[in-house]
Amino acid sequence: MGKQLKQLTNRIQYLPHDPATDRPILAAICGRRQTLLVDAGNSDTHAQLFLSELDHCHMTNDHSVVLTHWHWDHSFGANQLNSVIIAHENTKMHLEKMVDYDWSDEALAHRVETGVENQFCADMIKKEFGIDRNITITLPTITFKDEFEIDLGGIRCVVKHVGGDHADDSSIIYVEEEKVLFLGDCLYPSIYAQQPHYTIDHVRQLLETIEMFDADIYVLSHESPLSKADFMGYMMLLKLICDLTEKHKSNHSNLVNELSTLLNRPLSQLEEEIVYCFMNGLSVG
Ligand SMILES: [Zn+2]
Incomplete structure (x- = not known):
């Protein structure tokens, strides 16, 4: 059986994301007494895969799971985990x-x-579950409002609500001892709107909160973990586009021209998409 689990740091392992059915990264933070799982997976099968992979590594100590937000791909596997589920109160409300x-x-x-x-x-959802869509939503056992701290034995995790455009319940998990920050999907644009969008105020607020945590590895759920340098570049880009959107408002071509002059090259596809989301956000307020 192919071992799919990867080592992120000494005490953190993860199952990489899988774009085929939009499976996010699932992670296990291992303390001496407890293991905290980050996200529950997009289905029973996804959660079972993660559990069996953890089993192969003989990680059998008690675990609990924290949800980064309510979206299906992060929460639908929860009923397989048979553990305490920690989430923001809005996550519970949405579920x-x-x-x-x-x-x-x-x-x-x-x-x-x-x-x-x-x-x-x-x-x-159709692709992940096939015809037999036997979906059981499991509600969180423990909810928090702003922040939640859990001591796993020699390793402490801070779970903090950050919200943002992607989901109002988005929460991040900071593991100081390992210098890792799990961001879930909080930095992605809103998806449950007519058009995907970023709003200047939400993005600035989010970046300000994220900057309070000093990490070496940043984990966004639907891509490979990022180094500090790569993540700083991403933050800079978002900040820059916030400023340029404020300056040029809906004048798309002026914004793109100034951005590509500053970058000294044409925009990448990702940059084009980010600009597009900010343009859409102008009419959201
Ligand atoms: Zn999401």
Whole structure:
């Protein structure tokens, strides 16, 4: 059996993200007494894969799981984990709304039409679960408002609510001893809107909070872990586009021209997309 688990630091292992069905990174932070899992996976199968991988490494001590936010790909595996689930109070609120959802093609299509669900997530749910969509939403056991601290034995994790455009319940997990910051999806744009967007105020507030934590490795759920240098570059880019959006407002070509002059090259596809999301955010307020 191929071992898919990767070592992030001495005491943190992770299962890499998988774009095929939008599976996010799942991680295990291992203390002497307890293991904290970061996110529950997008399905029973995803959660089971993670548990069996952890089993192979003989990581059998008690575990609890913390959810970075309510989105399906981070939470639907929770019922397989048989553990205490820690989440922000809004995460619980959002999940509560979904407990009685019907997951048939018709019901999904209806929710996409009414803007409750987005097309990408609906497609990925169908792909992950196939025809037999037996989805059980498990509600968090412990909720917090602003911050939550858990001592795993020789290693402490701070879970902090940050919100942002992507999801109002987004929370980050800081592991000081390992200098790792788990960001979930908090830095990604909103997806449950007509158009994906970033708002200047939300992004600035988010970056300010993130900067309070000093880490060497930054983990965004749908990409490979980033080094400090790479992450700083990403933060700088977001800050710069905030400033330029404020300056040029909806004048897209002036914004793009100034940004590419500053970067001394044409924009990458990612940069184009970020600018597009900021433009969309102007009308959101
Ligand atoms: Zn998300």
